[in-house]
Amino acid sequence: MFPFSFEWHWDMSHIVFMGGLWYAICIMALGVNYVLGKSFMQTIKGDSGHGHDDHGHDGHGEHH
């Protein structure tokens, strides 16, 4: 339910429960996106992945 639904009321219950739901969904969505984004960056930087403390230019060069 979104606040523009006619069933929505600006009361404590709606704010707490719907807010909680959207908050949890946002945390998960952002978390997953962060992880995927970071992994994607690391991959295109060419980090082979088996020494993750060592990503960046060196790893990239090695890739080619």
Added chain:
Amino acid sequence: MEAAYQKLVRLESQLHPEGVQRAPLWQFVLWLGFFGTVLLWGVYAMFLCWFKGLNQTNMNDYYGFALWIWADLAVIAVGGGAFFTGLLRYVIGKDPLKYIINYAVLIGFICYSSALLILAIDIGQPLRGWFIFWHANVHSMLTEVAFCLSCYFGVLCIEYIPLVLENRKLDEIPFFHHTAHNFHEVMAIFAATGAFLSFFHQGSLGGVAGVLFGRPFAYRPEFYIWPTTFFLFTWSAAACGPCFTILVTKITEAITRKKLVKDNVVELLAKIAGWMLLTYSIAKIADTLYWGFVMLPKHGLQITDFYTNASLIYTKLGGVPWILLIEILCSVIPALILVSKKGRQSKPALVVAVLLGSMCAMINRWVMVLQVMAAPIMTFDQFALYFPSWQELATTVLPVAYGVILISLSHRYLPVFPQERELNPV
């Protein structure tokens, strides 16, 4: 033929985690085949329910909630090991639990996906299931259940995915390797979110029965804005969930004939579970006494009303409300075993304790679903009987078969048990 099989075995063995021994492929396929057949039987029953409707069950207007809802509540309760172990490991910092957290997550994942599947079969109009989110009545406990349950299932997926990506072959792909690694880095956030969500959905499952003021058997006066069953359910899930995790670990060890988790890890979890169970049983007894001797008389009822003139399932054997006693014994006995060092170090005692501990939650959920439905409230009403149809049984066995298959696959191909290599040198 023989050569082709050998080649297949060689290829397949490359998927195994490094440095571990796995059962021969034919044995594994046979094992999967057996449980796969059971699974198909359940899937068939599931489609019957979806296409022909809930008349395929033996539920009726007196038993609107029946075997499925019990199974649902039970798997969620015993699946509580995932959130509680996660909480202990990532938030409270009980480090040794990192050797069992994978398995706890896997069991939780199975339990919760099963619960969602059962719910999808259980509702009369599955295609309208999204109404619970879209037209949510935020005053309903079931809404809270749906919100937290589906969100927490998302958390469990996030926790399980990195384990899948750590499969030896998948791990060779850099993107997957990074993803798994990065997931582990931020796992504490997800674990904390999961613990938060679990607290509420375990509780609101208890609230589902506890708010029914038309059903004095289940109704508990409110404590703040929640009925006491809210807290009892959360507490029992945190207590019994780890018991179930240990139980399944012990079963897995027995079937694979290998030690998979070190004793100190199991004992730590068992000890925490024991204290949780002990405190839970005290709270449960107090709640039962308050309900029986303060609340019921207020409504003109006596505790014996619910344990007499009923079918044998719920009633007296020689005048004793045996199901209530068993429920309480199932929390007290394992609690006493697990809090004592001797108890949890003795393998048979530990197994008995975690078995009883798992049963504790299951019996409690049974009582809070089926007996709530069964107990007549109008004085002239009857005590109806219910026995599940084969379709209900098949769809309830379905998650078990699915769980066995997923555990088997995960154990065979994924590094579920970090200590396995050390404990079983090849």
Added chain:
Amino acid sequence: MGETQGHGHQEGNGHAQGSKYGMVIDLDKCTGCGACMVACMAENNVPTKPDETNKLDTITWMRVFKLSNGKAFPEAETCYLPRPCMHCGGKHDAGHSPCVSVCPATATDYSYKTGIVSQIYTRCFGCRYCMGACPYKARYFNWWDPKFPADMKEYLSPDVSVRMRGIVEKCSFCFHRYQRAMDRAFYEGRELEEHEYQTACTQACPAGAITFGDLNNERHMVHKVVNDKHEGHAVLQGRKPFRLLEELDTNPKVYYLSARDWVVKAGNASLRETSPADKKPSGGHH
């Protein structure tokens, strides 16, 4: 979560001025003929099953229970108790009915204008939580697709939508009759008269055991009976109207009348003398 549904709706904004439709059923007049059940099913397009023997999954918005005092002849007595939906208002008629408060999708709600508990069939997704919440077992699930004998389809009421499989339904106090009557009254710019809105069961009862009307309207018979103000008519004869399971705070709008003590006691567990073990289980309306 557990807080009152519609909290704040009740106090201070004049909902109390609305109607509060309710029923008084004289159990001493009821002969158990079942005309109310038949009328209800016909009026509300309740589907039939090929085999109706299993009463546990048969839809009966109005159901007549058979009560027995459990004594042997010649003291044996029987009472028939028609049970529609009680349209519980909850404490202080705040709309916190057992079923309304639990529905996760707001498929059932409490009307402050009429005091009627609705059930919106197209909103319900069949979780059956409300059935578990209702102590009167007044809610029924559609276990099957609705089926009517071929000729009967022509006789279905266009004012009541036919329910689909997999949802819950219940007595609506023939709300469509209210809609019809209100429509006319509205058009003619006047108030609704008592006789204009009567439920099918009320009109079908050959013994005249059911009285239906607005409990808040002093001119309506139900108000007079419930408040014991009815003069010059021997309806009450000193009897006190009682409700089923009053001690649970469901606040039902269906009242019962009986001169027989044991019947009154059967209505509420707190009043009974006998332990439940001595009671005869009743087999519905048989």
Added chain:
Amino acid sequence: MSGPEKTQQNGAAHKKDDSAGVFAMSLFAAGISVYVSLFVGWLVLPELLYSRQHQPIDFNHAIHMEIVDGCTSCHVFREDGTFAGTPTLAQCIDCHEEVQSIEPEPGDEDYEVRLAQYLDEVKFVEEYVQQGKEVPWLIYSKQPDCVFFSHAAHMTSHKFKVLEGGKIGAPPVEFEHGEEPEDARCNMCHMAFIDGEAVPFGEAETLPLYRRNWITTYPIDIWGRNISGFNDHYYDSAKMDDCAQCHYDQRNDHQGQDACFVCHK
């Protein structure tokens, strides 16, 4: 080689393993997926979900309105205030027993439009009038079975406020006593959507395309005209939220919403 190289150089502008960068990129990715979903949900799906049907006869409201006096001349109400439904053949037959219009000739003004009108009338007379068959009009405002709608209440209520231009939140139109044009009431909900424009039916020279949801069978005019929920006018769509919005706005006290049973049966 150059591809990854470029990425590399862009990346080098930041610190390696730049969390903020990663976060921004994640947000960007999330944003992209939201946009894609919205595009599919708002623009692609509705196109696929609704049929495109033409009315059996392309009735021209505008021409007829020049002759008659307001909507209720043909869309009649019974004595008890209930709506009698779409006009029947009986109402048309007085004028259209035979073809009324003259066949236009090439070169005439608006030849094609007039020809189409002429042909429609011929079709109407030959296929329906002469055979005594009712026209199977497609009803734009056909409601689901579970909906209770009373024209009597909406047409006669003194409380019903006609809002200017049918615009949500617009001030009520003040009418002289007894002079309230009924058409303004009708237009609060019934508008013809022709080429994306909302036109009062009385001014429409053609009938809108009829679009029916393949799954629910409900017309787009009640259900999917505007799925965003952000409507400008009461007539944008007539689904539950819109009815509820209007019921809320029509009340002076603005307290709570009506019970479900007001509009459901």
